[in-house]
Amino acid sequence: MDPDAVAKAFVEHYYTTFDMDRSGLSNLYQDNSMLTFEGQKIQGNANIVAKLVSLPFTQCKHTITTVDCQPSGPAAGMLVFVSGTLQLAGEQHGLKFSQMFHLMPTPQGSFYVFNDIFRLNYA
Amino acid sequence: MDPDAVAKAFVEHYYTTFDMDRSGLSNLYQDNSMLTFEGQKIQGNANIVAKLVSLPFTQCKHTITTVDCQPSGPAAGMLVFVSGTLQLAGEQHGLKFSQMFHLMPTPQGSFYVFNDIFRLNYA
Structure with missing residues (x-):
């Protein structure tokens, strides 16, 4: 499968889960x-x-x-780099953020998050 | 050696070289x-x-x-996540950026950049 498509699908799943119910990120x-x-x-x-909760x-x-995504080396991991905006309820302006994930394969053929670094970039 | 100190030293070396003579990043x-x-x-x-040149x-x-930095797994690599501002000569305002590096060890006991992802976050 196309790594860019996997990265996009992961990112969509991650933030949808975050915004609906953070405990689901477990x-x-x-x-x-x-x-x-x-x-x-x-x-x-x-x-x-x-x-997170x-x-x-x-x-x-x-x-x-x-x-953006790149393969991370021989262990078949994948680096995913995201930029975006985080809108909090009741706040007028969104907060810019960037975040990187290092996804590692599971025996079941899926991925889990091995590394996660999050930063707000106050605009 | 403390990984955070290694990451900070790498970042300082990288951007100093970038700003002085980009060809030195080779x-x-x-x-x-x-x-x-x-x-x-x-x-x-x-x-x-x-x-880059x-x-x-x-x-x-x-x-x-x-x-920010984290170990990337058993291959002794290191993930380095940077946020900052890029000031171009003649421009009034700096550009916010974020960048991630995946450093891998060399046989000589140093590191090289295996993965590098750069994004401007226009403020």
Whole structure:
């Protein structure tokens, strides 16, 4: 399958799940997964999901501007680089963000998030 | 050595070289290196350096806002995620950018850039 299509499908699934029910992202992280969220380092499925669920807003909407992807090496991983806008409920302006994912294959032929780095780029 | 210190040292070296003499970046890419520059995919040391050297400005200055890093897996690679501002000579306002590097170890105990994805986030 075309890697760009896989990356786009992953990104769409990730942010749709984030915006509907963040606890659903649990399926995408494993115990060796890493998240760096605005400089804060968090490791492992449970800690990552707890962090995402506890973010201080209830409703949000991600709009994707760009998706780039590259193969990450012999382990058949894939790097996905996203830029977009995060609109929080009740806020007038969206926040620009960029985020990178390193997806690694699962034995079931799917992918999980091994690396995740998120940054807001205040405009 | 502390991975965050390695990442910061790499980033400082990369952008200092970029701003002084882009052709000097040739030492950091190998023949299997990949660059996605504003959506354009380029592969291999020679093509990547040719692209960087041909960018339509002569003088520029990168200012780094954030540097995040994570280990990328068993191959001892390192993911480095950068946000910052690119100031072009003669332009009033800087351009926000974000960029990610996947550094892989060399037999000499150094690193080279295996993956490189660059995006401007127009503010």
